[in-house]
Amino acid sequence: MISLPQARIRRLLNVMGDFLFPGNCPVCEGPPYQDPNTYLCEACMDEVPWICSSGCKLCGLPMSGLGFGGLTCAGCREGDPCFRSGRCFFVLDRTAKKLIHELKYHGVRGILGDMPYWLDRAPGIRAFLKGSVLVPVPLHRKRIRSRGFNQSLWIARALSKDMGEGTEVLELLERKRDTPTQTRLDRSSRKANVKNAFALKPGTCFNGGKPVVLIDDVFTTGATLDSCAQVLVESGIDNVNVFALGHG
Ligand SMILES: [Zn+2]
Ligand SMILES: [Zn+2]
Known part of the structure; x- marks a missing residue:
């Protein structure tokens, strides 16, 4: 048996990884695949x-110095x-923003292949989602046409794939109004912007029992998620919760 130093083995794996999955880390665009099993580099x-x-x-949202069990920010x-x-996976700093940007605006779906690693890094989220009905925040059909995909649906599917049986994705909602982007709006304008923007999708049926978790890419003020939650609560679903990749 030939013994190779660790670094050489790693390099060899990198070369093999690059051959199989060519491209750079989508966030730092630096040397790709330091870990050949993940899409993002380990760093x-x-x-x-x-x-x-x-x-x-x-x-x-984590708050330093306080155990936040049951309290709100x-x-x-x-x-x-x-x-x-x-719940959210992470706080939106520069790295996390780039990650979301690549997914949302460049359609780099491969990022979501790392979902099992993300779930390992943010404890408690598997338990939070397990056995729920995951409902993606819908995009308006015009937005779907121009973007080609709904990133929230992609996220919901990647989560349910990891959760396995008992956790399903249901597209219960539709977006009635093509609302302007929320990015530059303050809290009250965001709320007004998405008020009554969502409705139950005609023909969808949901026979209660399971908790519902609305899925979005980012949680900023929660206005979009709350507007979606209101539709579900008004339709008689009382256990409505939310999940986003990033908070900020
Ligand atoms: Zn990187
Ligand atoms: Zn909060």
């Missing part, structure tokens, strides 16, 4: 500010959403 994966501790009950107290609880 970028380490840099993402994963939420590892308990946070605000409604959005998952200032933003959620002000927004007073109708969903019961919420």
